[in-house]
Amino acid sequence: MSKTINELGGILSNMYTNAIKGEQVMMIHLFGIKYSDDIKKVGIQEVIVQSGIRSSYRTELNKGVKLSKYVRPK
Numbered sequence: 001m002s003k004t005i006n007e008l009g010g011i012l013s014n015m016y017t018n019a020i021k022g023e024q025v026m027m028i029h030l031f032g033i034k035y036s037d038d039i040k041k042v043g044i045q046e047v048i049v050q051s052g053i054r055s056s057y058r059t060e061l062n063k064g065v066k067l068s069k070y071v072r073p074k
Contacts, residue, residue: 003038009050011035012061016053025060028053032064034073039065 003011012031019027032039039047044065048058 002041003035005042005046005050008035008038008042008047009052012047012051013053016051016057025057028057028060029064029067030073032061032066033068033071036065036068 012028015027015031016024039061044058044061045055048055048061
């Protein structure tokens with residue numbers, strides 16, 4: 001079942017906020033990989049805005065979404 005923009009924003013915010021120091025950007029990439037299909041449906045910018053993280057992380061989320069074609073989380 002697809003995630004809503006509110007759910008995606010909450011998940012991203014949680015993953016970023018609770019990441020080990022120095023691994024926040026990696027968690028944005030991982031989020032993009034895990035939820036790429038849902039992110040594509042609602043839009044990367046919308047998810048970033050909903051999450052409350054800095055808008056400059058849009059590029060990092062985009063990298064994760066693109067990586068989803070090639071990698072899967074363990």
